[in-house]
Amino acid sequence: MKPTLLVLAAGMGSRYGGLKQIDPIGPSNETIIDYSIHDAIAAGFGKIVFVIREGFEKEFKELFNAKLAGKIEVDYVNQEIAKVPEGASFTSDREKPWGTGHAILMAKECINEPFAVINADDYYGVEAFVSMADFLTHSNSEQEYAMVGYKLANTISENGYVSRGVCVTNEIEHLETVIERIHIERLPDGIAYKENDKWIPLAEDTTVSMNFWGFKPQLFNHLEDQFRRFLVEAGQELKSEFFIPSVVAKIIDCDNTSVKVLKSDAQWFGVTYREDKEKATKAILELVEKGVYPSKLWES
Template sequence: MKPTLLVLAAGMGSRYGGLKQMDPIGPSNETIIDYSIHDAIKAGFGKIVFVIRESFEKEFKELFNAKLAGKIDVDYVNQELFKVPEGASYNPEREKPWGTGHAILMAKDCIKEPFAVINADDYYGVEAFQTIADYLRNSISDQENCMVGYQLANTISENGSVSRGVCATNENDHLETVVERTHIEKLPENIAYLEDEKWYPLPADAIVSMNFWGFTPKLFDHLDSQFKTFLQEKGDQLKSEFFIPSVVAEIIEEGDTQIKVLKSNAQWFGVTYKEDKEKAQNAINKLIEKGVYPSKLWE
């Protein structure tokens, strides 16, 4: 069975200053998503599911339907603030949806096979897609899940703070804990995260999650249950987020699943901030010069 790729593209890009999901970085107006999908098709994925917002649905579909017609099956789901379990309540002044866990939950009805999850604004690398596709094709039980881990130092923006899931593994490369740090920066003396107005150092080679996960459909049962609890406890907060690393941490603690941390030498880069775009463009141009990609990706 071919795995599915779930692309989290609903973020509005508040730090970036626009819809970074649709911002071209390639020489023929390719977006970062284009390169991820190209790598996924090459690795053997059979379907793409985009999580988007109704506010830009028309433009998004027009852009990607034209590119992907005849190349791979495509589906779309919307992540909206009001899409919560029946009877759930939340602060009426809240403006944004509930984060990555909520985004994945939106795809519950259209994914029935093992699937990978990526951010729309991150470049993960050809080798990483092949590694996770091979793992998902060989997955034989609902307890077998995975993630591609990256070294923290290779994922930091020079232009501001980033959010990362900081991971700890055992001797078998299974994930033991993952903690979402929502404000990590490269300081003059080290890399550190900010919490309660204090800075705490992190090792440069710490393994972090870039939201490149591999799951079986059983994950949706966990998401359903945990999201209901989350809304009961934090639904009244204006900026609370239902992060997928927090979901994973809880199911690991429950002993219901194992997460294999897959090692990859793939190059990662992203466009969290507008200033990151030039660096991403330069990285893509170097990959084209090496022959990894053609200058016109979809020809």
């Protein structure tokens, strides 16, 4: 059974100032998602599921259905604030999406096979998809997950702060926990994160999660249980978020589940800020010039 790729594309792009998910960066107007899907198909994934928002569903489908017709099976699910478990409550003033854990939960009804999760606005590198496809294809345990880990220095934006899941691993490169740091910057004297108005340094080779995960379908049961508890504890807050790294950390603590860290030395890049687009465009052009990608990705 071929694994599925779940693409989280429902973000509002508040720091970017628009729908970065479909903003072209390639020489033939390709988006970052195009390159991820191209790599996934080459690595052996059999289906793509997009998590999007109802507000741009028509535009999004028109763009990707045409490109991917005949190349891979495609499905879509919507992430909306009101999509919560029956009986759960939250503040009616809520405008911010619930976060990555909730986004993955939206795909519960259409994924029954091992699957990977990525962000729509991140470039992960060819070898990351090969490693993840190999893991998902050959891992037989429902209680074995995986994560592609990147060096922190390869993931920092030059244009503002970023959020990263800082990983703690054991001697056999299995994840022990993930600590979400929501304000990390490169300062004049090195990389640091901000907490309670204090800067705390982080080593450049710190392993971080860029939300490239490999899961088995039983994850959805964990997500549903934890999201219910999250809504009880934080559902009345306006900006609380249900992060997938936090979900995984709790699963490791409370369940007999292991998470293998597939380390990558690749230069990650994304488009958190509008200013990041120039760097991403240049990086893709360099990959095209090296022959990693054709200048027209979907020409064939």
